[in-house]
Amino acid sequence: MRITILTRRRLFLAAIVAWLGLSAPGAIAQVGGLPTNVKHTDSSPEWELLREKLFPGRSIESAASMVQLVVPLRAAYGASVPVRIVSRLPQREGLYVKRITLLVDKNPSPVAAVLELTPELGQADFETRLRVDEYSHIRVISELSNGELHTDSRYVKVSGGCSAPPNRDQLHNIGKTLLKIPEGIKAHEPTAVDVQVVHPNDTGFEMNQISLLYIPAHFVRSIKVSYAGRPLFDAELDFSISENPAFRFNFVPGAGGELKAEVVDSKEGRYGTTLRIP
Amino acid sequence: MAQRFESPEAKAGVSANGKTSRSAIFRRFIVAAGLATLLAMPAQAGIPAPYAPIVIQPVGAPARAEFDLTAVLVRARRENKWLYVYLGASDCPYCRKYEAFLEKNAIELVPHFSKYIVVDLRSSLSVTTDALFIRIADTSRPYVEFQKSIGDERTRTVVYPSVWLLDGKPKPLMQMPAGTGTFQTVAEQLEILRLEQ
Numbered sequence: 001m002r003i004t005i006l007t008r009r010r011l012f013l014a015a016i017v018a019w020l021g022l023s024a025p026g027a028i029a030q031v032g033g034l035p036t037n038v039k040h041t042d043s044s045p046e047w048e049l050l051r052e053k054l055f056p057g058r059s060i061e062s063a064a065s066m067v068q069l070v071v072p073l074r075a076a077y078g079a080s081v082p083v084r085i086v087s088r089l090p091q092r093e094g095l096y097v098k099r100i101t102l103l104v105d106k107n108p109s110p111v112a113a114v115l116e117l118t119p120e121l122g123q124a125d126f127e128t129r130l131r132v133d134e135y136s137h138i139r140v141i142s143e144l145s146n147g148e149l150h151t152d153s154r155y156v157k158v159s160g161g162c163s164a165p166p167n168r169d170q171l172h173n174i175g176k177t178l179l180k181i182p183e184g185i186k187a188h189e190p191t192a193v194d195v196q197v198v199h200p201n202d203t204g205f206e207m208n209q210i211s212l213l214y215i216p217a218h219f220v221r222s223i224k225v226s227y228a229g230r231p232l233f234d235a236e237l238d239f240s241i242s243e244n245p246a247f248r249f250n251f252v253p254g255a256g257g258e259l260k261a262e263v264v265d266s267k268e269g270r271y272g273t274t275l276r277i278p
Numbered sequence: 279m280a281q282r283f284e285s286p287e288a289k290a291g292v293s294a295n296g297k298t299s300r301s302a303i304f305r306r307f308i309v310a311a312g313l314a315t316l317l318a319m320p321a322q323a324g325i326p327a328p329y330a331p332i333v334i335q336p337v338g339a340p341a342r343a344e345f346d347l348t349a350v351l352v353r354a355r356r357e358n359k360w361l362y363v364y365l366g367a368s369d370c371p372y373c374r375k376y377e378a379f380l381e382k383n384a385i386e387l388v389p390h391f392s393k394y395i396v397v398d399l400r401s402s403l404s405v406t407t408d409a410l411f412i413r414i415a416d417t418s419r420p421y422v423e424f425q426k427s428i429g430d431e432r433t434r435t436v437v438y439p440s441v442w443l444l445d446g447k448p449k450p451l452m453q454m455p456a457g458t459g460t461f462q463t464v465a466e467q468l469e470i471l472r473l474e475q
Contacts, residue, residue, distance in 0.1 A: 036463055036465060036466055037465065072452075072453060072475050073469070073474060073475050074453075074454070074455040074460050074461075075431075075453065075455060076430075076431035076432045076453055076454070076455060076456055077431075077432070077434070077455075077456055080431075157455075157460045157466070158455060158460065159459070159460070167434075
């Protein structure tokens with residue numbers, strides 16, 4: 001078969017087009033074509049589905065008047081995105097935050113945490129760290145004791161959080177649970193507490209680079225914290241919580257008692273600790 | 279040993295009837311594509327010239343790669359500017375991608391870098407977390423310790439490429455992500471320069 005001059009020109013043109021096609025995407029869209037011009041308050045197809053499933057037929061106030069989500073636009077690592085939930089309502093008998101749901105729209109398992117709260121917290125603020133797998137909204141839905149729902153959301157630009165390998169040098173300490181009072185006790189006032197569980201919180205999406213098999217999911221499923229025998233919060237969790245799951249929360253120290261954390265993981269491992277409060 | 283002789287025409291890919299052979303056209307196709315790709319890449323590894331980078335080469339090889347920030351910090355304080363510190367590796371494809379992005383969009387981006395002194399730390403992928411050191415005045419710290427000393431969360435492992443936005447102390451102007459993949463569009467690079475959290 002003869003190759004004509006016209007064909008040669010077409011081949012050359014094809015080379016140029018191929019080159020342009022290879023080099024152009026980085027300049028016009030984020031790697032992988034991830035959307036970059038999304039507002040924090042935007043909806044998403046995933047959120048619309050979740051909303052219908054988790055809160056069917058209920059109206060959700062989004063004016064950020066009762067709850068605020070504080071998350072950086074970009075975090076150091078997708079596997080550890082710091083998240084702060086700030087409640088605008090004092091946690092008192094009568095009207096209080098009864099439940100907090102934390103979602104990551106685009107994660108393989110988007111419901112990161114559901115926390116059942118009591119007025120004993122004094123202030124329903126929480127801090128934790130999340131895995132975020134790709135550019136996504138993070139949402140908090142705060143349900144008050146009168147049934148009202150309030151939400152706030154932030155769009156974050158990180159990726160790879162669910163397949164990033166956790167630090168595995170503490171596997172011999174798996175389940176070790178720590179309770180700390182980071183800023184000292186404030187008698188009869190909301191006092192910050194940190195609870196942390198040493199755990200890889202494996203997602204099931206990390207590949208073992210030697211065996212090329214996926215490491216099975218193994219994560220902290222629940223953390224229950226009480227003070228002087230009265231529950232503060234029960235958290236149902238998922239692998240969207242970062243390795244070594246940690247929460248900062250509040251309680252109101254009174255006449256003294258024991259802070260107690262009970263932890264269960266997805267392989268029915270049971271762990272816990274206590275901290276005596278004078 | 280048998281030798282293969284080729285006529286000058288065959289070497290040129292021209293057959294006896296004056297037509298160019300398919301293999302010759304394929305070779306030209308490959309050469310053309312290669313040349314086009316080379317033209318699209320920055321002339322050499324590193325931040326493109328329009329950004330007026332101050333290039334810092336490492337010292338202490340092969341045991342370590344130590345980058346001395348002392349002089350650029352002094353200059354930042356003197357000129358009341360911030361530092362845009364880029365750590366790239368000569369053999370890192372993601373670094374070339376970011377540099378190519380900067381080069382391609384230089385006309386639009388360079389004016390927005392005016393409050394920054396761009397610093398280009400030239401490393402290689404063989405320089406891993408333990409071998410990377412940052413020196414400021416008399417103190418040289420390994421990567422992890424340096425990160426902790428300035429309050430940067432990226433303490434796990436060194437990632438190529440990396441960017442720090444620092445003031446003259448040096449303290450981070452904001453927490454930066456590992457890698458540059460989340461700011462390789464003009465709009466997102468501007469978010470970074472504007473310190474949008």
